[in-house]
Amino acid sequence: MGKSSSKSTKVLPLIPLAPPLAVLPGTTLKIPITNRADVAAILAKIYSISPTAKPDAAITVACVPLNSNSLSKDGRLLIEKGKKNGKVVFESDPVAATKKDLFGYGCVAKVSGVQGRRQGELALVVEGLERVEVVNVLQERPYFEGELRTAQEEVDVSDPAVAEQFQLLKQLSRELLALVRLSSILPRTPTVSLPPIVARRLELYIQRKDLSEAGMLADFMANVVDCTHEEKLRVLAATDVKERLDRVVQILQRQISSIQGSTRITVTSTTIPTGSFDIDQLRRIQQEALKRRTGIAGNNGMPGFPGFPGAGGQGGEEEANEIEELKKRLQDAKLSREADKVAQRELQRLQKMNPAQAEYQVCRNYLENLAEIPWTKTTADQLDAKTLVKAKKQLDDDHYGLDKIKKRLLEYLAVMKLKQEANRSIDDQIKALVRTDVPSDENEDKEETTEKNPAKEPSEAELKLLEKKRMVDKAPILLLVGPPGTGKTSLAKSVATALGRKFHRISLGGVRDEAEIRGHRRTYVAAMPGLIVNGLKKVGVANPLFLLDEIDKLGVSNYNGDPSAAMLEVLDPEQNHTFTDHYVNIPIDLSKVLFIATANSLDTIPPPLLDRMETIQLSGYTTLEKRHIATRHLLPKQITTNGLHSDNIEIPTDVLDKIIMSYTRESGVRNLEREIGSVCRSKAVEYATAKDTDTLSTYNPVVMLSDLDAILGIERFTEELTEQHSRPGVVTGLVAYSTGGQGSILFIEIADMPGSGRVQLTGKLGDVLKESVEVALSWVKAHAFELGLSASEDEDIMKNRSIHVHCPSGAIPKDGPSAGLAHTIALISLFSGKQVPPTLAMTGEVSLRGRVLPVGGIKEKLIGALRAGVERVLLPEQNRKDVRDCPEEVKRGLQIEYVGHIWEALGKVWPERWDRGMVVESRL
Numbered sequence: 037m038g039k040s041s042s043k044s045t046k047v048l049p050l051i052p053l054a055p056p057l058a059v060l061p062g063t064t065l066k067i068p069i070t071n072r073a074d075v076a077a078i079l080a081k082i083y084s085i086s087p088t089a090k091p092d093a094a095i096t097v098a099c100v101p102l103n104s105n106s107l108s109k110d111g112r113l114l115i116e117k118g119k120k121n122g123k124v125v126f127e128s129d130p131v132a133a134t135k136k137d138l139f140g141y142g143c144v145a146k147v148s149g150v151q152g153r154r155q156g157e158l159a160l161v162v163e164g165l166e167r168v169e170v171v172n173v174l175q176e177r178p179y180f181e182g183e184l185r186t187a188q189e190e191v192d193v194s195d196p197a198v199a200e201q202f203q204l205l206k207q208l209s210r211e212l213l214a215l216v217r218l219s220s221i222l223p224r225t226p227t228v229s230l231p232p233i234v235a236r237r238l239e240l241y242i243q244r245k246d247l248s249e250a251g252m253l254a255d256f257m258a259n260v261v262d263c264t265h266e267e268k269l270r271v272l273a274a275t276d277v278k279e280r281l282d283r284v285v286q287i288l289q290r291q292i293s294s295i296q297g298s299t300r301i302t303v304t305s306t307t308i309p310t311g312s313f314d315i316d317q318l319r320r321i322q323q324e325a326l327k328r329r330t331g332i333a334g335n336n337g338m339p340g341f342p343g344f345p346g347a348g349g350q351g352g353e354e355e356a357n358e359i360e361e362l363k364k365r366l367q368d369a370k371l372s373r374e375a376d377k378v379a380q381r382e383l384q385r386l387q388k389m390n391p392a393q394a395e396y397q398v399c400r401n402y403l404e405n406l407a408e409i410p411w412t413k414t415t416a417d418q419l420d421a422k423t424l425v426k427a428k429k430q431l432d433d434d435h436y437g438l439d440k441i442k443k444r445l446l447e448y449l450a451v452m453k454l455k456q457e458a459n460r461s462i463d464d465q466i467k468a469l470v471r472t473d474v475p476s477d478e479n480e481d482k483e484e485t486t487e488k489n490p491a492k493e494p495s496e497a498e499l500k501l502l503e504k505k506r507m508v509d510k511a512p513i514l515l516l517v518g519p520p521g522t523g524k525t526s527l528a529k530s531v532a533t534a535l536g537r538k539f540h541r542i543s544l545g546g547v548r549d550e551a552e553i554r555g556h557r558r559t560y561v562a563a564m565p566g567l568i569v570n571g572l573k574k575v576g577v578a579n580p581l582f583l584l585d586e587i588d589k590l591g592v593s594n595y596n597g598d599p600s601a602a603m604l605e606v607l608d609p610e611q612n613h614t615f616t617d618h619y620v621n622i623p624i625d626l627s628k629v630l631f632i633a634t635a636n637s638l639d640t641i642p643p644p645l646l647d648r649m650e651t652i653q654l655s656g657y658t659t660l661e662k663r664h665i666a667t668r669h670l671l672p673k674q675i676t677t678n679g680l681h682s683d684n685i686e687i688p689t690d691v692l693d694k695i696i697m698s699y700t701r702e703s704g705v706r707n708l709e710r711e712i713g714s715v716c717r718s719k720a721v722e723y724a725t726a727k728d729t730d731t732l733s734t735y736n737p738v739v740m741l742s743d744l745d746a747i748l749g750i751e752r753f754t755e756e757l758t759e760q761h762s763r764p765g766v767v768t769g770l771v772a773y774s775t776g777g778q779g780s781i782l783f784i785e786i787a788d789m790p791g792s793g794r795v796q797l798t799g800k801l802g803d804v805l806k807e808s809v810e811v812a813l814s815w816v817k818a819h820a821f822e823l824g825l826s827a828s829e830d831e832d833i834m835k836n837r838s839i840h841v842h843c844p845s846g847a848i849p850k851d852g853p854s855a856g857l858a859h860t861i862a863l864i865s866l867f868s869g870k871q872v873p874p875t876l877a878m879t880g881e882v883s884l885r886g887r888v889l890p891v892g893g894i895k896e897k898l899i900g901a902l903r904a905g906v907e908r909v910l911l912p913e914q915n916r917k918d919v920r921d922c923p924e925e926v927k928r929g930l931q932i933e934y935v936g937h938i939w940e941a942l943g944k945v946w947p948e949r950w951d952r953g954m955v956v957e958s959r960l
């Protein structure tokens with residue numbers, strides 16, 4: 037139980053307060069003193085006693101409210117103030133009060149100043165100190181004077197009822213605060229816009245009060261929350277803490293339910309109670325807290341609020357703690373020297389700043405960001421003797437095939453390892469050099485020494501070594517290029533795992549704004565660091581592995597800057613040790629970051645960017661490779677993902693092949709993984725049902741070919757297969773679609789008809805393809821006589837005919853020069869009436885002189901050809917090297933022949949007519 041113990045009495049001047057005014061301990065109040073003869077008399081008396089007294093000296097008075105019924109009973113104290121809307125307005129006149137009008141309790145208060153400039157606005161500002169009981173009124177005129185007894189409050193912390201009530205008070209206080217904050221964001225609610233900083237301070241204040249301060253919190257809440265004059269008087273009279281808690285809890289409960297009922301919160305002033313937080317009071321509290329914190333309070337007549345955080349007491353500490361905490365975090369972050377300088381400057385600025393200013397938050401956020409950036413923290417690379425063996429195992433475990441790529445990645449790691457070893461030895465040398473320069477009694481590290489001894493410049497030899505070290509630091513940036521789902525991302529992940537580096541993926545696809553990479557300048561509202569700095573913050577170390585995903589989808593230069601230009605700085609080993617983010621605005625060293633970029637195609641990567649990276653090409657997988665990947669990696673992954681056991685499902689090879697060929701058409705294996713997932717799920721349902729119904733004996737774990745229709749639906753793709761029959765003018769070409777990197781065969785169909793030399797082209801052919809038809813036609817026309825297509829050298833074979841060139845699958849856009857050879861052969865076939873075997877496919881660009889030039893996408897094209905049933909392929913001579921990289925399966929399955937000229941190709945297509953020895957050699 038709370039109790040009050042009597043203390044000796046004291047005599048003080050009393051200031052009667054007219055409703056609704058009342059002072060509670062720990063609160064501030066402005067008492068209007070216009071026409072207050074009694075207050076004037078009190079001040080005159082005080083100054084006459086002590087002429088040196090200043091307004092800010094500790095002048096104490098007792099503020100005693102008037103009984104609320106004094107006014108209503110006889111209206112004696114009411115004086116006419118004036119007229120408003122035709123009605124007489126009354127004002128209470130405490131000067132006219134008598135002894136019996138005074139309430140039995142009051143509050144000793146410190147006069148902290150007089151506020152207001154004009155006569156009608158003058159107010160005495162008082163701060164409530166302690167609750168007193170008015171024992172005896174000693175005089176009434178010219179001002180009241182009374183004998184007062186202090187009600188010393190001691191909280192009985194062992195009383196569970198008090199503790200419980202206190203907890204309830206805290207909870208309700210926070211609830212009310214939350215409601216006010218919430219309602220301020222509701223649309224169309226005339227709200228109290230409680231500034232977030234004030235709300236936060238209030239929250240902290242409430243949270244930090246402990247049981248021994250229960251009475252103080254109750255007073256605080258009774259003052260902040262609006263309540264009737266009677267309620268305030270009852271709180272003032274509650275010298276027993278338990279009783280006071282009960283009363284304030286009641287008030288809060290009523291407030292909360294009224295807010296919840298209406299969600300209407302009205303802005304109130306101290307004088308117009310309407311049932312909500314007293315926002316003016318809160319603002320005053322805030323202002324005062326700030327003034328005190330910055331050390332300018334107390335002498336300018338501003339109202340103080342002793343009980344509130346920041347007002348010289350806990351709040352100031354709170355702020356100081358915040359800054360101390362920030363300081364500590366910055367220290368722990370081991371900033372670079374430049375960053376440290378900036379941080380110190382900003383910290384000083386922050387300390388002088390007013391927390392209510394928007395700039396305070398900006399500055400704080402900035403410092404928090406600085407503290408979060410890993411300036412010097414790194415993880416140790418696992419580059420020991422076993423690294424390469426481990427890395428090879430990791431790559432092999434995670435990926436099937438990709439031997440060339442794995443080999444390149446291992447080379448990369450080996451080089452890194454050697455470089456790090458070289459670096460370490462250089463570091464040692466530098467250390468040794470520095471140590472010999474430093475006097476033996478100074479045992480600070482090198483950086484500090486340089487700072488403390490600015491006169492001691494590093495020697496030339498030192499500089500040279502440092503320069504050398506920087507050279508060694510550069511790591512090439514790898515670019516993995518290949519169709520989607522070919523394992524680029526997972527390869528990069530495996531490299532990170534093998535090295536023991538933290539992995540972070542930065543998706544560059546669709547980044548249109550330079551600021552997304554480099555951040556916004558701090559002057560922008562809600563400015564943030566860019567993707568790179570955010571990545572560093574997230575991983576928390578300065579040497580992670582960053583995967584720059586989809587670098588080919590980076591936006592082009594526009595009015596928001598050029599994102600690819602920002603990437604140039606990131607990726608340039610010469611520059612990236614001083615990368616500047618617009619937000620951070622301090623050079624950040626990215627040289628320790630390992631960058632691996634991925635792209636689907638090289639075409640859209642700006643050349644300067646491409647130039648900074650080392651390209652590693654990944655091509656699509658063959659059916660055989662896909663089968664291996666599926667059985668070794670995808671199926672086991674999907675089995676566990678879908679809660680099955682390897683005994684519960686078996687997908688035979690023919691079923692797998694069917695899934696690969698008829699349900700997916702892709703270079704990678706992402707869709708294949710999805711389809712296998714569907715099969716696993718379907719089997720999981722079957723298995724679970726069998727288990728639940730005790731029919732496990734009938735469950736068949738093997739997926740049958742006939743099941744696929746039911747599980748995956750009807751076949752999605754029918755493979756473009758070679759024709760069974762051939763006809764003049766039709767030739768099988770090869771294409772590699774740039775979207776998806778899929779290779780396939782393509783029929784070139786040419787028909788002729790009577791006409792006057794017109795050439796019609798259909799099948800969504802691009803400009804380059806159209807040009808290649810024209811080149812082919814020109815060559816055929818020029819060599820018509822030699823080819824035996826015309827009777828004389830002067831005859832125009834197109835004179836009385838028109839031709840129509842078509843490439844089926846008309847909806848798919850086609851372009852590129854690689855069908856040149858097929859067009860030429862198709863034209864000769866048409867004009868000569870000789871057929872080309874349908875299982876013979878060809879690719880190659882032709883020049884006007886008839887040379888067959890190399891083309892791209894050989895691997896994809898050959899894989900596609902094999903799948904379509906092609907047996908022989910004609911390739912440009914210069915593409916011979918590309919075939920070396922093709923899977924064995926393809927090389928074994930196809931008869932690949934190379935040609936350098938159309939005559940040579942003719943000898944291969946129709947050997948009986950154009951014998952290589954007789955005709956071709958003479959014409960090349």
Ligand SMILES: Nc1ncnc2c1ncn2[C@@H]1O[C@H](COP(=O)(O)OP(=O)(O)OP(=O)(O)O)[C@@H](O)[C@H]1O
Binds near residue numbers: 438
């Ligand atoms: N050779 C492989 N061996 C085993 N699994 C593979 C292989 N290639 C790809 N995968 C698997 O295929 C899935 C897709 O791969 P990943 O996400 O790395 O593709 P990607 O090349 O990054 O595609 P994108 O270009 O669309 O980002 C992953 O689950 C990966 O493990």
